[in-house]
Amino acid sequence: MPANWEDVHYLQRPAKNIERKMLVDVLSRLERYRHLGEFHYIGFGSLYFVDFVTLHRRLGITRMTSIEEADDPVDAARVRFNKPFRFVDLRFGHSNATLGAVNWRRPSIVWLDYTRRVGDEAFADIETVVARAARPCVLLVTVNADPGPADGRLDRFREAVGDDRVPPGFESDASLARWGTAAAAHRVLTDEIDRRLSIANQLAGAAQRTSYRQIVHFRYQDKPRMLTTGGVLHLSSDTRMIEDCRIFDSPFAVPDGEPAFEIRVPNVTTREIQHMSQRMPKRGAPRFDRIGIRADVAEQFRQSSRYFPAFVDADLM
Amino acid sequence: MPTSKKGTKRVPAVPRTDPKSLVAVKRALPAKSARQGAAETGDLTAVSGTPTKEFFVSMLVRDIELLPAVVDLVDNSVDGARRLRPDGDYSGLEVHIQAHRDHFVITDNCGGIPVDTAVKYAFRFGRDKKAGSEKHTIGQFGVGMKRAVFKLGRKFTVRSSTTKDAFILVVDVDDWLSRPDDWDFLLRRTPDEIAASAAETGTTLRVERLLDEVSDTFSGKAWRTDLAADLRLKHSDALNRNMRISVNDEPVRPIPLEIITSPPFRPTVQRLVRGKGTRAVTLRLVAGLARSQPEFGGWYVFCNGRLVLGPDKDETTVWIGKTNRGLPRYHDEYARFRGYAFFDSDDASALPWTTTKVGIDGDSALWVATRERMRDISKPVIRFLRELDRQRDAGDDSTDRLLEAARPRPIQALAATRSEFKPPPMKLPREEGEVGIAYSRPREQVDEAKSLLGVTTNRDVGVKTFEYFLDAEGE
Numbered sequence A: 001m002p003a004n005w006e007d008v009h010y011l012q013r014p015a016k017n018i019e020r021k022m023l024v025d026v027l028s029r030l031e032r033y034r035h036l037g038e039f040h041y042i043g044f045g046s047l048y049f050v051d052f053v054t055l056h057r058r059l060g061i062t063r064m065t066s067i068e069e070a071d072d073p074v075d076a077a078r079v080r081f082n083k084p085f086r087f088v089d090l091r092f093g094h095s096n097a098t099l100g101a102v103n104w105r106r107p108s109i110v111w112l113d114y115t116r117r118v119g120d121e122a123f124a125d126i127e128t129v130v131a132r133a134a135r136p137c138v139l140l141v142t143v144n145a146d147p148g149p150a151d152g153r154l155d156r157f158r159e160a161v162g163d164d165r166v167p168p169g170f171e172s173d174a175s176l177a178r179w180g181t182a183a184a185a186h187r188v189l190t191d192e193i194d195r196r197l198s199i200a201n202q203l204a205g206a207a208q209r210t211s212y213r214q215i216v217h218f219r220y221q222d223k224p225r226m227l228t229t230g231g232v233l234h235l236s237s238d239t240r241m242i243e244d245c246r247i248f249d250s251p252f253a254v255p256d257g258e259p260a261f262e263i264r265v266p267n268v269t270t271r272e273i274q275h276m277s278q279r280m281p282k283r284g285a286p287r288f289d290r291i292g293i294r295a296d297v298a299e300q301f302r303q304s305s306r307y308f309p310a311f312v313d314a315d316l317m
Numbered sequence B: 001m002p003t004s005k006k007g008t009k010r011v012p013a014v015p016r017t018d019p020k021s022l023v024a025v026k027r028a029l030p031a032k033s034a035r036q037g038a039a040e041t042g043d044l045t046a047v048s049g050t051p052t053k054e055f056f057v058s059m060l061v062r063d064i065e066l067l068p069a070v071v072d073l074v075d076n077s078v079d080g081a082r083r084l085r086p087d088g089d090y091s092g093l094e095v096h097i098q099a100h101r102d103h104f105v106i107t108d109n110c111g112g113i114p115v116d117t118a119v120k121y122a123f124r125f126g127r128d129k130k131a132g133s134e135k136h137t138i139g140q141f142g143v144g145m146k147r148a149v150f151k152l153g154r155k156f157t158v159r160s161s162t163t164k165d166a167f168i169l170v171v172d173v174d175d176w177l178s179r180p181d182d183w184d185f186l187l188r189r190t191p192d193e194i195a196a197s198a199a200e201t202g203t204t205l206r207v208e209r210l211l212d213e214v215s216d217t218f219s220g221k222a223w224r225t226d227l228a229a230d231l232r233l234k235h236s237d238a239l240n241r242n243m244r245i246s247v248n249d250e251p252v253r254p255i256p257l258e259i260i261t262s263p264p265f266r267p268t269v270q271r272l273v274r275g276k277g278t279r280a281v282t283l284r285l286v287a288g289l290a291r292s293q294p295e296f297g298g299w300y301v302f303c304n305g306r307l308v309l310g311p312d313k314d315e316t317t318v319w320i321g322k323t324n325r326g327l328p329r330y331h332d333e334y335a336r337f338r339g340y341a342f343f344d345s346d347d348a349s350a351l352p353w354t355t356t357k358v359g360i361d362g363d364s365a366l367w368v369a370t371r372e373r374m375r376d377i378s379k380p381v382i383r384f385l386r387e388l389d390r391q392r393d394a395g396d397d398s399t400d401r402l403l404e405a406a407r408p409r410p411i412q413a414l415a416a417t418r419s420e421f422k423p424p425p426m427k428l429p430r431e432e433g434e435v436g437i438a439y440s441r442p443r444e445q446v447d448e449a450k451s452l453l454g455v456t457t458n459r460d461v462g463v464k465t466f467e468y469f470l471d472a473e474g475e
């Protein structure tokens, strides 16, 4: 399979960039439960390995596996050249074919960061992760959740996931409009993890039973609408310890049943960023009408300012 | 009421303290056979053939999965709706399912269970022939409700009200299991709960002390999607008759069962009656086209309004993979194919379903004969879709455009009149690997063949007679 990573340069995806940092904020709260430096990170590094760099820098992870679909020799050479650290293990081939052979024996963070829609590809990988990964395992899934044209929207969704996975409440083109497709995809993914987990639990002994606790649910839109959701697969007996982490104190963590965290990136200039950062109030709504910034833009900036891509991104090597 | 729940626990026989309020519901047991002969001759000793309750219950629940067992409970509500609304409009009738880690409840307002039915039949295992069977039901075997409660948990409560009477029945299953020879349940009449009007009648079944696996499933989320997906398919008929069904407060929507009815794509519609008297089965077969939806292409088989199979895409129906016989395997190019088979009978036992109603009884002679017919009427539709694909490949979308313009309609709205699928002939390039055969015959012979075959073009005569020959003489 030849590479398609030239589509969009990662620097042109500010929301994705912010998401990655917010994710780290949430993940870092698990440190109380387990030392995150011990975790194995499994992701789709592509050419840029931005997530690998961030997780190594921020969480101290030194065991990493990147799965790369592009296995054309020329592309592969380029991926090897861009590998940021010696300890990143590269596996070439589609995740459906390669994920099974990953070493699943230690705690892991797996980010199935697809650019495609939810469908069989994701289901197969979820099955592998839930069945094989040692606990605890943080499972994160990103999918394209763009509704596309209204006509035939439900048909397309149904074909992608299969009729029996279409959740109640999403049985019309209109229900999938705007963020509707993301909501449906979130439910489909959560359902699938639940299904796989109950199979795993049927095979496991009582002491090995595991639970899934959602910790993130992001929506963002660099161009197509995207959805990320994920949570911790952990021994049911560890529930208390997970609760002690107070994950949901993070403003970006979203438990199951709560509305998604929508990452909005305001279009602001560097000059405006400096101005607002200096004067951002500790509490209350920020007001910058004097320099012509509307209230909603100011609020969006407030929410994401800490994670806002700097002019020269700190994550660049 | 004199008898407390505790008081009834270890009582071997039915306490007769208040015969008006407390009624024993007789359990049917095939226990007679071993006992009778033994009394005549001295050296015969009766050997108990009575099943232990544990064995009986484990056998009962073994061949059904959790969600189909729940669907069985909805079947009963739908039967209630049919009883209540013979005209088939179920507006205002509702079934609500709620399940959580520690309990399961299904509630309907579909008429309720009369006390007499409850005492004589509803809680017995298996349908008693003498009980006088109701007409045109989904219920047939007399096990669905009992099997479902045993599948779910170890304590159940049934409350039911009709406009004439009402009752409550509480069963502690562990307690019941511990009394080996007493198969009765105790029912209490509740006169104060008699429904004032038909709209207030109904049944609520609550199960507690859920089994571990059940509790696990209901603690998760996916079961709601899975159950809703099952219900919207299995009970699309009732839902399309405006019955409302919800699962943990989420309404279930029926899947669209559609067919294009406008010429020149009118479907094949056949209506036949098999068997006689009360066991007569009316059969309606429809084969034609609808929108291109790979997930919904295939055959649908209904028994008394309940979907038992489909959308089937394999050899259970017509997709047997014999391309040279016009019956290929299902493939996305058949995403417009729709076949519907409706079996209806006053006597549910005349229909070809399995006890769990999740499939067809493959041994049924009625089914085998019907399947042949389904295959026959599928062939022209399948052939049309293959040709359509070739036409499209050749860059000609004229038939596609005609099809896009044809609006599919709900199958419920289809007129009962017979018709035959006769699409307009297409101009086609020859398929790769195909050869042409050309020959001439006298016009009147060809015309005769046309009318025998029910086709209108010379080309079709050539193709059909050839298929006919291979069907009869081929491998």
Ligand SMILES: Nc1ncnc2c1ncn2[C@@H]1O[C@H](COP(=O)(O)OP(=O)(O)OP(=O)(O)O)[C@@H](O)[C@H]1O
Pocket: B072, B075, B076, B077, B080, B108, B110, B111, B112, B113, B117, B121, B122, B123, B127, B138, B139, B140, B141, B142, B143, B144, B145, B146, B203
């Ligand atoms: N919700 C309900 N409303 C009205 N009557 C009901 C309801 N549930 C059960 N019944 C009565 O109880 C009887 C027994 O139900 P059960 O499901 O055990 O057997 P069945 O429906 O007769 O046959 P099957 O095993 O094929 O389902 C039904 O025939 C019906 O008379």
Ligand SMILES: [Mg+2]
Pocket: B072, B075, B076, B138, B139, B140, B143, B144, B145
């Ligand atoms: Mg029944």
